[in-house]
């Protein structure tokens with residue numbers, strides 16, 4: 101193996117009061133990452149380009165050298181969830197969410213409080229799949245509040261979803277739902293929007309009266325009474341092919357992306373969310389992911405030139421404004437996964453790149469356009485360094501856009 105690319109989701113952050121003005125990465129004790137940093141270079145990455153606020157899919161698509169129009173989130177997630185797609189099938193990413201009611205359409209929580217158990221999501225999905233529509237469709241819950249939705253047939257993807265938050269260049273956070281709308285004059289785009297809106301309305305009727313939600317209300321939990329959709333796609337992704345790469349992955353997006361990029365995917369079953377503690381589930385997931393990545397790297401490093409490792413959990417404390425949790429997760433990754441990398445990479449002459457797909461500053465509770473730090477371990481250049489946003493700013497690797505990262509560090513396809 102020549103190189104490992106590690107993406108720590110949403111790791112970038114801004115100075116935080118709760119951490120005495122440090123970022124979670126800066127405040128975290130990360131002796132193993134710092135060991136790698138001291139024997140390499142630091143730099144800053146604009147995951148797509150300066151000024152752009154990336155979603156995870158946009159960032160990884162860019163980092164692997166593609167243009168943003170080469171794929172859609174819906175297609176990547178549906179493929180990652182194992183749904184068979186033919187051309188013209190409309191694939192969407194879905195969140196179970198909470199609204200007050202359909203008429204006023206105020207979004208109370210975009211993830212139904214992040215407390216939806218796997219069992220509940222599956223029960224809701226069974227009822228949603230019985231909705232009557234003029235076309236066939238598949239609704240498939242994936243992990244926690246996430247799901248994917250596919251309408252079968254010849255649809256258009258020139259539509260905007262119903263969550264105004266996910267529109268690039270938004271001026272303020274909008275907390276209202278809206279109808280799904282066509283973005284061109286094509287008849288099929290109008291037809292597609294109508295079908296999607298019909299489904300969303302019927303879904304609301306099914307969800308709001310659902311026994312699962314009645315039970316949740318009794319327990320003082322947010323009702324998963326609405327579906328937020330985004331990332332519409334009808335075309336198969338046309339991504340650059342990375343056939344010498346292996347991807348140990350577990351989230352539908354990363355699995356779908358890796359498959360569509362020609363990588364060999366190794367996946368494990370994510371722990372189910374059994375009770376209300378979403379963070380307990382996140383830690384279980386992170387623990388399993390670190391262990392699994394180590395196991396796969398040991399097993400396959402002689403067979404593949406590169407590996408793409410993506411750890412998802414660190415994004416969530418950013419969205420929930422939990423800087424301490426974020427710091428703790430980074431420390432956990434350092435003392436497990438990077439402790440292994442520190443011993444594994446040098447004797448095998450493996451180069452390592454560590455970065456993030458975007459910043460998710462705790463105080464913004466959302467992704468931001470801020471650049472993320474990059475660590476490039478190439479066993480050179482011994483100089484004490486702390487891997488953090490501050491030192492990365494002055495790093496010798498310099499600044500780059502997503503599209504330039506792999507060529508800058510010499511990772512090939």
Ligand code: ZN
Pocket residue numbers: 109110155156157415457458
């Ligand atoms: Zn992300």
Ligand code: ZN
Pocket residue numbers: 110415416419460467
């Ligand atoms: Zn995020």
